[in-house]
Amino acid sequence: MWQAYSAAHPEAVAVSPEYTVEHFGDTRRLADELLTHVLSGRKRATSELAADFLARGDAVPRIGSHWIACDGTGTPRLILRSIELRLGPFGTADEAFARDEGEDDLSLASWQREHRRYWTRVSAAQGREWSETDEIVFERFTVVWPPAHADKVSTVHGSGRVPGSP
Numbered sequence: 530m531w532q533a534y535s536a537a538h539p540e541a542v543a544v545s546p547e548y549t550v551e552h553f554g555d556t557r558r559l560a561d562e563l564l565t566h567v568l569s570g571r572k573r574a575t576s577e578l579a580a581d582f583l584a585r586g587d588a589v590p591r592i593g594s595h596w597i598a599c600d601g602t603g604t605p606r607l608i609l610r611s612i613e614l615r616l617g618p619f620g621t622a623d624e625a626f627a628r629d630e631g632e633d634d635l636s637l638a639s640w641q642r643e644h645r646r647y648w649t650r651v652s653a654a655q656g657r658e659w660s661e662t663d664e665i666v667f668e669r670f671t672v673v674w675p676p677a678h679a680d681k682v683s684t685v686h687g688s689g690r691v692p693g694s695p
Contacts, residue, residue, distance in 0.1 A: 530597060530605045534674040541610070541673070545593035550605065555651050557601030563632070564600050567607060568678060572631030573671065578648055579616065579664040584655055589666055590614060595673070608674035619644070619661040626667060 535542045553563035553575065566572035582589050590596070590611045598607045619641070627640035645661075652659035671680045 530608065530674065534595075534608050537676075538673065541593075541595075545591070545595060545610075548595040548597060548608070549587060549590075550597045550599060552599040552601065552603070555647070555654070560599070560601040564598060564606060566631045567598065567609075567672065570680075572629075573680075574626055574629035574631070574667070574669045576622070576626075576630065576644065576665050576667050578652070578659070579666055580657065581651065581655075582666065589616075590668060596670075607672050607678055609670040610673045611668055612671050613669035615667050616664050617667060618663065619665060622665075622667065629669060 531548060552560040553567075554560045563572060563575075579589060592611055592614060594611045596609050596611075597605045598609050599605050622637065622640060622644075624637045627637040628635045630640060633639035633643055648659040648663075672678050673680070
């Protein structure tokens with residue numbers, strides 16, 4: 530998958546040649562559910578505890594970095610590219626980000642409820658206690674590969690789908 534993308538988009542790879550291979554969530558079911566939201570176009574953002582990147586030995590992503598999103602079995606399905614990143618505590622998430630993350634009913638209230646549960650669970654599994662003051666990586670992304678699922682890219686500005694746009 531990466532070789533095909535690299536051949537088709539050498540300029541994007543030259544700017545950001547690194548990539549990670551990951552899946553959404555912490556279970557096979559959640560990985561598949563969230564990937565389905567990405568495939569449908571509903572999900573164009575994600576959030577992760579900065580501590581989780583450190584626990585895996587991964588660097589925090591940067592604008593332009595790529596990641597290969599896998600399904601729950603570990604099969605690569607899509608290549609995503611980071612288009613917006615920020616760090617902040619739990620309370621800095623807003624309605625627009627909750628909507629772009631594409632989960633549940635798209636509201637900030639459900640985003641907060643479900644992410645409290647999720648981060649409490651994954652932190653406990655790693656022997657930590659989660660706090661709303663912990664640093665979170667808020668990321669917006671675009672789907673860049675395969676072409677059948679890639680977001681439309683503006684040729685004027687070279688930018689991906691604007692998060693929150695129809």
